[in-house]
Amino acid sequence: MDFFIGAALIISPAQTFPIFAAVGTLKGIQKLLTIHRSRRSKTFSNVHSVHNSSPTAVEKIPSVTLEWSNVTCILSKQGSETKTILNNIQGRALPGRLTAIMGPSGGGKTSLLNALAGQFPQSRHIDLTGTVLVNGLPRSASHHRQAYVEQEDAFYSMLTAEETLQMATQLRLPASISSPERSAYVSTLVSKLGLSKVMDTRVGSKKARGLSGGEKKRLSIGCELIGSPSLLFMDEPTTGLDAFAAQKVVCTLKDLAASGHTVLASIHQPRSSIFTLFDDLVLLSEGELLYCGEACEAAQYFSSLGRTCPAGYSPADFLADLIAVDYSSPESEAASKETIARLVAAWKSRSEAVSLLPGQKAGGWISAPLDSSAENAGISSGLNGTRVGWLTQLRLLALRSWRQVIRDKPTNMARVIANVTSALIFGSIFFRMKKYQSSIQDRLGLLQVAAINTAMSSLVKTLSAFPRERVIVARERAKDSYSTAPYLTAKLAAELPIGAIFPLLFGLLTYPLCGLHPKPGRLLKYLGILTLESFTSSALGLAVGAMATSTEAASAIGPAVMVIWIVFGGYYVNQDNVPRLLRWLPSASLIKQGFQALCINEFPGLEFQPDVSGRGMTDGHQVLTWLSFDNTSVADCVLKQIRILAFYYWATFCILKAGRDSYQPMRPSVVQL
Numbered sequence: 039m040d041f042f043i044g045a046a047l048i049i050s051p052a053q054t055f056p057i058f059a060a061v062g063t064l065k066g067i068q069k070l071l072t073i074h075r076s077r078r079s080k081t082f083s084n085v086h087s088v089h090n091s092s093p094t095a096v097e098k099i100p101s102v103t104l105e106w107s108n109v110t111c112i113l114s115k116q117g118s119e120t121k122t123i124l125n126n127i128q129g130r131a132l133p134g135r136l137t138a139i140m141g142p143s144g145g146g147k148t149s150l151l152n153a154l155a156g157q158f159p160q161s162r163h164i165d166l167t168g169t170v171l172v173n174g175l176p177r178s179a180s181h182h183r184q185a186y187v188e189q190e191d192a193f194y195s196m197l198t199a200e201e202t203l204q205m206a207t208q209l210r211l212p213a214s215i216s217s218p219e220r221s222a223y224v225s226t227l228v229s230k231l232g233l234s235k236v237m238d239t240r241v242g243s244k245k246a247r248g249l250s251g252g253e254k255k256r257l258s259i260g261c262e263l264i265g266s267p268s269l270l271f272m273d274e275p276t277t278g279l280d281a282f283a284a285q286k287v288v289c290t291l292k293d294l295a296a297s298g299h300t301v302l303a304s305i306h307q308p309r310s311s312i313f314t315l316f317d318d319l320v321l322l323s324e325g326e327l328l329y330c331g332e333a334c335e336a337a338q339y340f341s342s343l344g345r346t347c348p349a350g351y352s353p354a355d356f357l358a359d360l361i362a363v364d365y366s367s368p369e370s371e372a373a374s375k376e377t378i379a380r381l382v383a384a385w386k387s388r389s390e391a392v393s394l395l396p397g398q399k400a401g402g403w404i405s406a407p408l409d410s411s412a413e414n415a416g417i418s419s420g421l422n423g424t425r426v427g428w429l430t431q432l433r434l435l436a437l438r439s440w441r442q443v444i445r446d447k448p449t450n451m452a453r454v455i456a457n458v459t460s461a462l463i464f465g466s467i468f469f470r471m472k473k474y475q476s477s478i479q480d481r482l483g484l485l486q487v488a489a490i491n492t493a494m495s496s497l498v499k500t501l502s503a504f505p506r507e508r509v510i511v512a513r514e515r516a517k518d519s520y521s522t523a524p525y526l527t528a529k530l531a532a533e534l535p536i537g538a539i540f541p542l543l544f545g546l547l548t549y550p551l552c553g554l555h556p557k558p559g560r561l562l563k564y565l566g567i568l569t570l571e572s573f574t575s576s577a578l579g580l581a582v583g584a585m586a587t588s589t590e591a592a593s594a595i596g597p598a599v600m601v602i603w604i605v606f607g608g609y610y611v612n613q614d615n616v617p618r619l620l621r622w623l624p625s626a627s628l629i630k631q632g633f634q635a636l637c638i639n640e641f642p643g644l645e646f647q648p649d650v651s652g653r654g655m656t657d658g659h660q661v662l663t664w665l666s667f668d669n670t671s672v673a674d675c676v677l678k679q680i681r682i683l684a685f686y687y688w689a690t691f692c693i694l695k696a697g698r699d700s701y702q703p704m705r706p707s708v709v710q711l
């Protein structure tokens with residue numbers, strides 16, 4: 039609704055634009071640094087030690103036990119057909135332990151992790167049921183802190199690892215925490231994550247190398263730890279990493295578990311050195327549960343079912359092979375599915391039998407009964423407190439945007455080259471235009487291509503960068519790090535000065551080369567019109583980027599919209615000939631406002647020679663009349679352009695504000711834990 043009101047305020051009724059609706063304290067932080075050994079944990083012989091030298095930092099993190107039962111997820115397909123993504127899954131994850139959800143691709147690992155984290159993407163085709171308890175309470179009634187590290191890392195590529203952590207700390211820790219305390223917090227995180235050596239390294243991107251995949255993953259974990267979560271979910275933390283990096287990431291998770299966090303990670307096919315780091319294991323295949331219990335007991339359990347791990351064979355490989363469907367031939371597919379069905383049935387009957395025993399809740403868990411919870415009662419947050427104020431958010435976010443844009447030398451250089459090249463090409467095509475009748479067309483052509491070139495170049499730049507940034511912003515906003523208004527304001531304030539350089543460069547070269555109106559005041563207006571048009575086009579890119587689901591989608595939608603604005607740009611169709619129904623389109627066209635302003639700036643005062651027959655337009659005003667641009671001024675066009683610009687900013691704001699991810703609620707299952 040905000041969107042419509044805002045749009046109505048921005049756009050005058052006369053223009054009748056249709057509105058495109060789319061339209062704590064330090065103590066709590068230190069809890070993070072706790073070295074907590076679960077009473078139930080075995081000796082972590084191969085656990086890397088938690089590098090924590092500060093005596094004040096050793097404090098206990100609130101323990102969280104996660105239990106789940108009857109978690110079922112059914113996807114309704116076309117007609118009455120359904121697909122069971124998860125079938126009646128039970129289990130638990132304990133504080134101080136690293137629980138791995140393992141299974142073949144498509145086995146349901148991510149779906150289970152999402153369901154347990156309460157972050158299953160909302161869909162009307164999904165029916166999610168089950169019970170998830172945190173320390174014996176429904177998730178909504180528990181005041182625990184949790185974090186979810188997604189499979190895809192998303193960072194500002196031009197910031198260093200240290201700046202990324204500092205920024206996250208400054209935005210997310212309560213305002214009451216002093217600067218030295220924040221710095222101390224960051225250094226502890228850094229040593230804990232083993233990132234000390236790369237703190238000055240930029241995060242990097244595909245086009246500019248920076249941190250390695252493993253370092254990025256550990257940085258992602260670091261950013262999530264700032265919320266001091268007791269419960270940490272990780273989706274496929276080792277995917278895409280080499281063996282060494284994967285090992286280091288899992289060691290980090292193991293350290294975190296050892297310091298009191300409850301860590302749940304989905305892992306596709308771990309190698310044996312990683313497998314030995316798991317405390318507990320949930321095995322899934324085809325959405326069915328095959329095992330849930332201590333990782334080191336798994337091989338023995340399957341051996342009791344007649345599936346013995348061959349001597350010298352890694353248990354990780356053995357389990358991965360055992361629960362995978364072999365699609366190499368119809369016979370092997372049927373055989374492997376049959377094996378899985380038998381293992382599922384065996385686990386089911388075991389859990390039914392075990393759940394009848396006293397003290398057992400999460401069906402069939404292989405280990406001693408859980409000694410839970412008196413210590414967990416009354417979990418409190420160490421991070422209570424107001425986050426930093428609007429002005430601090432604005433300053434921090436502007437600094438981040440500024441660093442991102444100013445340090446992105448390859449992009450800036452490419453933009454300079456592109457603008458200089460096109461200015462030189464246009465300059466040579468329209469070199470020192472004369473005052474013949476034919477040069478009227480040349481002048482109009484130049485002004486039109488100048489308007490189009492300026493708009494396209496800033497649109498393309500925004501469309502290529504903003505959808506990726508939006509992912510980071512969506513994640514940060516989901517953690518309530520800041521509000522949309524300071525984010526957008528800071529972004530614009532930081533980026534506009536750099537963004538102005540390129541149209542100015544283009545304008546400064548084309549104006550003298552093409553021999554446009556000789557009055558110096560006209561040059562200044564020419565530069566101003568191009569710069570404003572460039573900002574408006576960039577704002578269109580922001581609105582499209584905020585709305586589109588991916589960079590690819592944004593890159594398809596943006597130019598398509600721009601083509602419409604070009605057609606109604608004043609050069610191809612005379613606005614008096616536009617059908618009544620579409621008459622609002624030229625007013626909404628940023629190209630039209632730019633082109634019209636450029637023409638009104640250029641033609642008055644110019645005199646042209648008549649053609650050989652003594653006819654033609656000899657006065658610049660006649661050209662404006664011919665274009666139907668005669669009853670308006672540069673100021674009018676600039677005002678309309680500012681309205682269009684404000685509309686796109688407003689649309690971007692509303693889309694970003696409304697665009698929080700929504701999750702599928704879990705309906706309670708009939709059978710309780």
Ligand SMILES: Nc1ncnc2c1ncn2[C@@H]1O[C@H](COP(=O)(O)OP(=O)(O)OP(=O)(O)O)[C@@H](O)[C@H]1O
Pocket residue numbers: 113123141142143144145146147148149150161164304306
């Ligand atoms: N919202 C959804 N709509 C349609 N199918 C879905 C949805 N969510 C999950 N699935 C399907 O459920 C199955 C399990 O998916 P999930 O992503 O949980 O598997 P996974 O074990 O994490 O696989 P991978 O290791 O390949 O990521 C897959 O076949 C997937 O296509």
